[in-house]
Amino acid sequence: MNKSIIKIYDSFDKSELNIFFDNLIKFVNKYDSEFQKHTSLEYLNSIKKFKSQDFILGHSDDSLELGISFYKKKIEENQDEEATCNQVSSLIWALSAYMTDELCPICSESNLRLTVMKQEENQIVKFCDECLSTIINDNYVKIEGELIPASKKMVESYLEI
Known part of the structure; x- marks a missing residue:
């Protein structure tokens, strides 16, 4: 291996x-x-x-x-x-996992990544690698389940906003 x-x-x-x-x-x-x-x-x-x-x-x-x-x-x-x-x-x-230029508003230690919940892949979740904060539509939320990186298509769509 x-x-x-x-x-x-x-x-x-x-x-x-x-x-x-x-x-x-x-x-x-x-x-x-x-x-x-x-x-x-x-x-x-x-x-x-x-x-x-x-x-x-x-x-x-x-x-x-x-x-x-x-x-x-x-x-x-x-x-x-x-x-x-x-x-x-x-x-x-x-x-x-695409990293934005947006600094985590909770810990200010890392920029946020764009992810999705495995079971609901049409909703962008901003995620901090450092403090594990999860944000949807500028609201802090608790996520159940695994996050995976947002697809290229989702990231491009998010960046157009």
């Missing part, structure tokens, strides 16, 4: 995020049984179906180059299976 993800990390090219992202999804599907032990089943079932063309990739304040380098180093230090699964899941999130 670790050799496979290192190979994917070694192929990282910021100008080819679609290929990199799709390779991460293939990795998740290949190691499905390992991911099932360590990842929310609802989120896992969603990401296994993700396709790069369905998202605006890499729109965040994360330094992807530094992140990939850090992740690779951790794997080379023999991190365990759970940490690798969490790392890949987090990277998929960071790549696909």
